[in-house]
Amino acid sequence: MSLAVEQSNRRMLRARDAMDRAYTEALDVPALARIAHVCPAHFIRTFRATFGETPHRYLQRRRVERAMYLLRETELTVTEVCMQVGFSSLGTFSRTFRDILGESPSAYRKRAVPSVVPACFGMAYLRPASFLDKPRASAIASVNPC
Amino acid sequence: MLNKLRITHVFVTDQDEALDFYVGKLGLEVADDIDLGHMRWLTVRVPGDDPERVILLEKPGPPAMDAKTAEQVRELIAKGASGFTLGFTTDDARKTYDEFKAKGVELTDGPTEQPYGIDFGGRDPFGNHFRVSQPLTA
Numbered sequence: 001m002s003l004a005v006e007q008s009n010r011r012m013l014r015a016r017d018a019m020d021r022a023y024t025e026a027l028d029v030p031a032l033a034r035i036a037h038v039c040p041a042h043f044i045r046t047f048r049a050t051f052g053e054t055p056h057r058y059l060q061r062r063r064v065e066r067a068m069y070l071l072r073e074t075e076l077t078v079t080e081v082c083m084q085v086g087f088s089s090l091g092t093f094s095r096t097f098r099d100i101l102g103e104s105p106s107a108y109r110k111r112a113v114p115s116v117v118p119a120c121f122g123m124a125y126l127r128p129a130s131f132l133d134k135p136r137a138s139a140i141a142s143v144n145p146c
Numbered sequence: 147m148l149n150k151l152r153i154t155h156v157f158v159t160d161q162d163e164a165l166d167f168y169v170g171k172l173g174l175e176v177a178d179d180i181d182l183g184h185m186r187w188l189t190v191r192v193p194g195d196d197p198e199r200v201i202l203l204e205k206p207g208p209p210a211m212d213a214k215t216a217e218q219v220r221e222l223i224a225k226g227a228s229g230f231t232l233g234f235t236t237d238d239a240r241k242t243y244d245e246f247k248a249k250g251v252e253l254t255d256g257p258t259e260q261p262y263g264i265d266f267g268g269r270d271p272f273g274n275h276f277r278v279s280q281p282l283t284a
Contacts, residue, residue, distance in 0.1 A: 002217040006159070009224035013273055016226070017254045050225055119260055120230070120267055120277055 011036040012050045015043070016058065020123065023062045024086040029055065063087065064100050065127040069119075071105055072112040078105045100128050153189070155202035156231050159220050159272050161188050164203045167270050171249045172234075174201070184209060192234065201232065224273045232276040239264040239280035 015036040019027075032055060033043035047055045063085040070081045079090055082105075087093035097105050115122060158164035165188070168174045174190040177200040181187075189200035207216040222228065236242045239257045243266045247253055254275070256266025265279035 002221065006220050006224045009221055010273055013224065013226045013269070014252070017252075017269070021255055116261075118262060118265075119258065120255075120265070124229070 008046060009050055011038070012047050015047065015055070016051065019055065019059050020062060023059060023066060024084065026086070026088075027056060027059050059086075060096050061100060061127050061129075062123075064097055065123060067093070067097060067105065068101075068108060068112070068126065068128070069115075069122060071109040073114055078109075081105065150196075150198070152198050153200055153202055154232070155204045156270070156274050157206050157219060157223055157228065157272070158203045158270070158274075159205065159223070161186055161203055161205055163271055164188070165190075167251075168201070168203065171246065171251050172276075220272075226269075226273050226275060228274050230277065231270075231274040234276065234278045236278050236280050239266060239278060242266075242278055242280075 015032040018032060018035050029040045029043060033040040036043050036046070038046060044054055047058070051058060053061075066085045067081050070076055070084060071078070074081075076084065078094075082090050082093035085093075087096070094104060097103075097108070101108060115126070117126065165176070168190050169176060173193070175193050177189040177191045177197070179186070179188050186205070188203045190203060191197065191200045206219040207213070211219070243253065243257045246268065251268050252271075253266060253268040257264050257280075258266065260279075263279050263281040265277055267275060267277045269275055
């Protein structure tokens with residue numbers, strides 16, 4: 001059993017790394033599922049059981065973290081930041097940003113101070129937890145094989 | 147007062163596979179490979195670095211920890227939960243990246259220009275995250 005969990009975790013990590021690398025691209029669940037060697041539905045469930053959130057939510061938080069970085073450290077406009085981190089619509093970007101941080105991109109930019117954290121640590125430690133997220137009762141009761 | 151950092155460790159789930167990776171692919175050299183009976187004391191180091199500074203490739207398991215605990219450790223490492231494990235430097239990050247890529251090393255990002263230099267990251271076969279940077283020259 002353990003070896004199966006270990007191998008599954010390792011494959012999910014490979015898919016998560018792919019999202020961290022290609023966060024500017026559209027979320028391609030079938031492609032990520034192929035990296036993880038599982039079918040798409042199984043991928044979403046297993047990813048959530050492994051990392052505590054869905055691939056979609058993981059990617060949103062990654063993009064918002066990268067957007068926070070660009071808002072903080074560069075002079076790009078909010079629209080440019082939106083496009084650079086992989087959102088195709090300003091409305092979706094602003095809504096997602098606000099859903100996760102509780103404030104708009106421009107409000108964040110006003111209060112943010114540049115960070116000196118190396119990028120690899122920033123990506124790990126500054127990826128925002130949603131202020132709306134409630135602790136979930138230990139997720140995912142059963143995983144159906146597919 | 148302490149005067150040196152001499153040994154660090156990473157957990158590896160298979161020491162032979164770890165040797166293939168750290169020596170065969172990353173180009174480290176074996177410092178010690180000793181059968182202590184209760185454990186295989188396996189260390190590697192960067193060629194040319196302080197010869198005393200070694201990385202212990204430690205296998206989690208009995209008798210140091212019970213089988214269940216070792217299983218949990220392996221599962222956590224496999225999902226990347228060991229965090230940042232090893233940071234190396236190089237004279238040429240782009241060239242080293244290409245060399246590692248050609249050897250089939252799993253690279254996660256980069257090479258990217260950072261305020262402190264050029265760096266990239268990768269994972270060992272078990273899930274540990276290592277980084278390589280080419281520091282800015284003064």
